[in-house]
Amino acid sequence: MPLTLDQLNAAPLPEALQMLDGLYEHSPWIAERALAQRPFASLAQLKHAMTRVLDEAGVEPQLALIRAHPELAGKAMVSKTLTAESTNEQTKAGLTNCTPEEFAHIQQLNADYNARFGFPFILAVRGPRGTGLTKAQIIEAFERRVHGHPDFERQECLRNIHRIAEIRLNDKFGFEPVDGQLVWDWQEKLAQHSDPGYAEKGQLTVTYLTDAHRACAQRISHWMKDCGFDEIEIDAVGNVVGRYHPAAPGAKYLITGSHYDTVRNGGKYDGRLGIFVPMACVQKLHAAGQRLPFGIEVVGFAEEEGQRYKATFLGSGALTGHFDPAWLDQKDADGITMREAMQHAGLCIDDIPKLQRDPAQYLGFIEVHIEQGPVLNELNLPLGIVTSINGSVRYLGEVIGMASHAGTTPMDRRRDAAAAVAELILYAEQRAAQDGDSVATVGMLQVPNGSINVVPGACKFSLDMRAPTNAQRDALAQDVLAKLAEICERRGLRHTLEETMRAAAAPSAPEWQARWEAACTALGVPLHRMPSGAGHDAMKLHEIMPQAMLFVRGENSGISHNPLESSTADDMDLAVKAFDHVLHQLTTESH
Template sequence: MTTLQDLNSCDRAAFVATLRGIYEHSPWIAEGAAVLRPFDSPVALKQGLQAVVTLASKDQQLALLRAHPELAGKAAIAGELTAESTGEQAASGLNRCSAEEYATLHELNAAYKDKFGFPFILAVKGPLGAGLTRSAIIETFARRLKNQPADELAECLRQVHRIAEIRLNELLKVQHMFGPQVMEWAEQLGAISDSVDHLTCAYMTPAHQRTAAQLRDWMIESGMDVHIDAVGNVVGRYAAAQPDAKTLITGSHYDTVRNGGKYDGRLGILLPITLVAHLKERGERLPFHLEVIGFAEEEGVRFRSTFLGSSAITGRFNPILLEQQDAEGVTMREALVSAGHDPAAIAGIARDPAMLLGFVEVHIEQGPVLLERGLPVGVVTAIAGSSRYLVELGGVASHAGTTPMGMRRDAAAAAAEIVLLVEARCSGRGSLVGTVGQLEVPSGSVNVIPGQCRLSLDIRAADDAVRLEAVDDILAGISAICARRGIDEKLWKLVEADAAPCAPRLMDRLGKAIEDSGLPRYDLLSGAGHDAMEMASITEVAMLFTRCGNGGISHNPLETMTADDAEIAGQVLLIFLRGLDVAAA
């Protein structure tokens, strides 16, 4: 068996020869990485090899891609693939394609090569390393064929690195302790849904209650004391040896958006459960109580109110929300009672801030920053504040053919100008971003000038002053546009949430844990809201982001990550927990 020590101590020729099958027909990558030895961990070795490719010329990168065979192509049929490629394609059944599947792949291969000039590359062993289905491969092939050339070049290089990662794991017989279990559990939870067609888990539905029960069972099996509280949070407690010790809380939410992904929120619950099981198996106790909380609701899907689970923990749950109704007219109070909960007990859930060490949340990034930098994890610096508005514009609906252009009061044209105003005001301003995510022309007709238009505004930034200044400018700009065009405007504020900076003490501890894992520390902002925003009202918070695949897509069935990245996040969190300075809190 080859070990990392063998690779670090052998001569350059032996190093290159041992790694000859990791990157397809490209020994120059191992040659470039040889001078970077010694590597402290397999993760560091993977990063070193990846760095050689990243720093290579575009011609070298294209040569690397062109060294790969087509999926189920002529070389595969003729048995001319490398042993590694043969095994990988066989693991996904590409050697057993039907005549129709071969024909489809042949057409896709030809169209892809004609568009991009290199073969389609996909780590067909998938996120778990067990192999994708042929239908999943064909769907991915067809989807990526629509990409722009620069984006697809970057994606193919990422897939090459994933293939190399899987091959290195096999070469070094890498054993994962946490990642595969997290991925398996995520698949099981992903099968529990309000819909038969996709994953939706809305607050207090039958699927939501089943999910909570499953999390409770896994927490119990891991060695925690567990209860489901009055708001539906699943709370597992791994006690310290000293009863009077303080508590560190970790966790995330288990509800989902409609037609969502399997890892948003749930990664941050499942990962610490596996860590507790590991600690319990070793008979190891931490110098603090560790609470893992599966927050019952963060997305606001059913009752249009977010952070229900974490706001109960912070003591900021608004009881007025109990009378909110869902689309069927069911109140939140009725839904809780029907599920066996006592709404009157929610106020008693609140934690005493004096007894808390902090809150740390592990979450997929839901964006492409880590992905584009080839990094599996990163330290969150702050969660952006958010201002959201609904704007209604009133013009005059009139005949599209008989009303001169200069005499129109077109609500949609005003809306279009507002969209461009938001884009211009928020571009090139650091963390500031602005989005018009909803745009509607009620009762619009092809031959009628729009008399009404509704649109949303979502303005976010890590710095509240920057965000609020942008909001003021945009609202003033909307008024000016409407005055010039003769449009009436109405405005409703939907959300005003301050930015939540992460605690430097906890950030540095996470950063040190990442470096101890053989990776460089990388800091980034969270543009999305998280339960950590709410928890910041009672204790210091930190967040660890994990790389999100498929271009960083989230809130979508295409949301994905790998067992290797989950493993790294687990190792980082474990180092963080073991090294947390209780005295400094």
């Protein structure tokens, strides 16, 4: 019989300790110290209590715990001296069934890793969904992490140990994160669609109105139908919109959602998580035959990343009345205008103005999003409350000098465009660091038709600057642009600069932030408030209605815009529960 929290909370310490036996390899002290914090209101609260115990124990006990673990496909497996839990996990991952070549490769990786770090490589082989990583995925992670930094690897081993304990705890309590697994599966299936040039390499890239993008829209709309949405449409800019009607006609709607386009060679969860979490909530409402005092509108925004065209937040901008008709004449890398792409996709351009939403018909906008950073991961917290989205400004620039012979042009006679941009990059880095929480990035850098033996005569670059307030962002941008002018003047160069995007900082509406906080508290998840350094569709909706965001922890140090972007089914399940709770709060408030 599965355990219950009531049993655990009521049991004498020796019995309670026996209930939690085997969670942490040969280390019952972790559960014992955590049990001092009983009663636990949720499994999430118990899991976090154990992570805190280990966090506060210090480095030596942490290293002892790591060293108490067996190597993957190591000596303990061969001699059959693994714990029952480890045997089960390594068997499920296929590690007990390696070919001689695979076994030899893993043995060598074990030796290399131990020699470098002084402790064994730890990986939660049952993976983010809980159903197991493949041997190939395990070996790939091993090969990547064997080159890591020692301090990082110690923490990464501990994070994987906590994940192993989480799955073992789920097993003991008979808990399966069903809603989280559904959301996880949707994202995996949607990631099967990718643009040409990337799909062949197994990489995920979905840019505005490509075949892969339109296939994603079709899939999302079909899944919305399966979930029980009453109205589903792909609108005039390609947004996928699903509406679940309120109990009574004429009631307001809660609007939510995120984007389904991706950056090039990006991750599977950025944006898409915020579409599928509310879809899972609607599916449950529909299955229960339940209507709320308000409707739910879920939008899969067609374009947020600005990858194919320089039109960031195109999808959400159309809803706020900020679609710029000048965008229609922009051309992509193949010379196809946005107008042509939209016509080819069968979108009705004349209907774009009709997409503007009337704020009076909405309660507000909320968005769930993967964090895209390391903060929650390092704090061992599954969810975070967003206090504000940083303001940002982007530029595309070019410095123009004079191309000349690399061998015959003396250093003091050069008009080197690339050297000027290099100087600008270093200044931008140093200037942003002065503020502490500002950031500046040159993410694109190109010497057109550059040659190894030619002084660069031109250098194209991008510039992205962000800060928690508009004033701080503007001061940063002013200093960096002034420095660019000064560098070009001193070096005898000229430059062009085009502002491609400006987004105001978007502080969360206090009453909506409070609803997310109440949801986390009810789930037993400690509150962590944090700003968002990344831009989100919520920034656009913020211009016409109150908004607030919930962050979900990412794995692999929270990396994003990267194929390693990941989250667990357990964390996604908590996000669905938090969203459910907000719906419950709104229902209670309306009575």
